Amino acid sequence: MNLTTEAHPGALIVRVPEARIDAAVAIQFKDAMRAVTEGAPGRVFLDLHRVDFVDSSGLGAIVAAMKQLGPERRLDLVALTPNVDKVFRLTRMDTIFAIHDDLDAALAGQDD
């Protein structure tokens, strides 16, 4: 799975340019996240505005991506579409991740 990245001071933005993080690509997603976040300092923002479908495997892969950052780094989520937001709320994973509506606001508030 192709992910695009953008480095900011103290933060890395990772964008998912595909519409689905599902069982068919969950492992590729997790591996691609490891590759792009390795060695990156600071907080990682995962921009999901293009993603309209995340299933339980995709959700598990996002959790795995957070865990592989280690205890020192955070994975925040940005711009969840309505159905993706629902999956996070139903499973209460919205209590685990910081979720931002908008990337600019997330970056501006990253000293929180």
Added chain:
Amino acid sequence: MPPLDPNAAAPPEKRRTPLKLALEVAPDLTAVRDSVIELEDRLVAYGVATEAAGMSALTVAEALNNIVEHALRRHPAQGPIRVEALVRKARMRVVILDHGAPMPGLLPPAGRPLDLRVPHADLPEGGFGWFLIRALTSRLDYRRRGTENRLRFEIDLDAAAHAAPVA
């Protein structure tokens, strides 16, 4: 008293006739994806609200992925999986048939909420699938008949659009 107009409160024209769908799904995750996209597209074309169609597609995807990853994992030649759906008013009834291994104990998983009050390193990376299925369906029933698994459930399309966390 004027005669009652039978169509006065009827839904839009294209929702008066029930929608019947049948899909044959090859036992691999990419075929599941394609089928789920087709299901969602046909629900939207029929007039189901986008969010309800999306959550319905998610539910069917979870059930199909489980069949591919468990029931048919060692027996892919025993595919395809058959999905039948009937949408009438605001309900979708779904039947999923496969010839893979039976569910353990002949019972569908309870899908209990996962414990998230753990250190981040111990957070679950799986086990959400049946929780989502249970949260988004009613009248779920599983039967093993001969070599066939038959999973049935219903989705309330109005509720699916506003699904809230289960207490």
